[in-house]
Amino acid sequence: MQTLPFTPQPEVARDGWQADCQTATAQSNNHGSSGHPTPIDHHHVNRRSATRPILIVEDDRGLSTMLALALEDARYTVAVAENGADALERLKSIRPRLILLDLRMPIMDGPAFLREIYSHSPIPEPLPPIIIMTAYGDIDPEVTKLGLPSIIKPMKIDMLLQMIQQYAEAE
Secondary structure (H helix, E strand, O other), X not given: OOOOOOOOOOOEEOOOOHHHHHHHHHHHOOEOOOOOEOOOOOOOOOOOXXXXXXXXXXXXXXXXXXXXXXXXXXXXXXXXXXOHHHHHHHOOOOOOOEEEEEOOOOOOOXXXXXXXXXXXXXXXXXXXXXXXXXXXXXXXXXXXXXXOOEEEOOOOHHHHHHHHHHXXXXX
């Protein structure tokens, strides 16, 4: 395993990414030849490689599209879920190598997803590494107790990719 120049700690990392987000929004608003917006397949699994996917659990479609594009460019396989309930359903058919989890989502938020996955996991042990993504500096104490690495949105993609590399390769 390659050693990174830093070791992400469970505390929260901060940085900016406005250009990346604008690019993702522009790409997610592309129009097909019919003049209608091209739908984004948020249940898409990129099968360019035979590796287990990274599961992105994020309700913001622009952000999940940007993350999926960045991860695919880094040669990762990607699956996307729009909320915790959708992620639990996806876990019935995939075994992710890592989960990127937003905390505040409709239907089932991140803390509820974590309670469910730790108590009634739909996937065999050991659970994959989970990286928390949040736009808020104060993380639910219940989540903090788990000692999961986290990063504050907006973040720099290269910083997130380093965290993913460290935790996905360690698995």
